[in-house]
Amino acid sequence: MSKDIVTSSASNSYQTSHVTPSINDQSNNSYFHKADMKEPEEINTKQEAKLHSLEAKALHLSNVYFVFQGVILSTIATIPLLRPDHLWIPFALSLLAAILKTAALCHTISAFVKCSE
Numbered sequence: 001m002s003k004d005i006v007t008s009s010a011s012n013s014y015q016t017s018h019v020t021p022s023i024n025d026q027s028n029n030s031y032f033h034k035a036d037m038k039e040p041e042e043i044n045t046k047q048e049a050k051l052h053s054l055e056a057k058a059l060h061l062s063n064v065y066f067v068f069q070g071v072i073l074s075t076i077a078t079i080p081l082l083r084p085d086h087l088w089i090p091f092a093l094s095l096l097a098a099i100l101k102t103a104a105l106c107h108t109i110s111a112f113v114k115c116s117e
Contacts, residue, residue, distance in 0.1 A: 054112045058105060065101040069094060
C-alpha cells in the first residue's frame with residue numbers, strides 16, 4: 001500500500017510541475033504570431049528595395065547610353081568636313097557603347113529576375 005501512495009504522489013508532482021501552454025492562451029499565441037510575421041515582412045521590404053534599386057540602375061544605364069549617343073551624333077553633326085576615312089571612329093565609339101550597355105543591361109536584368117523569384 002505504501003508503494004501506491006509513493007507512485008501517486010510522484011505522478012501528482014509531475015503533473016503540477018509540467019505545464020503545457022494552452023491553445024486558448026492568447027498572450028503566447030500573439031507573441032509567436034507577431035514574431036513569425038515580422039521576419040517575412042522584413043525580407044519582403046529588403047527584396048522590394050533591391051528590385052527598386054535594380055530598376056533604377058537599368059534606367060540609369062539607358063539614360064547614360066542615350067546621352068552618350070547624343071554626344072556622338074552632335075559631334076558628327078558639328079564637324080562640317082569629316083573625312084570618310086575618319087568615319088570609323090564615331091562608329092567604333094557608338095558600337096563599343098552599345099556592346100557595353102547591352103552587357104550591363106543583361107547583367108542587371110538577370111539579377112532582377114533572380115531577385116524576383
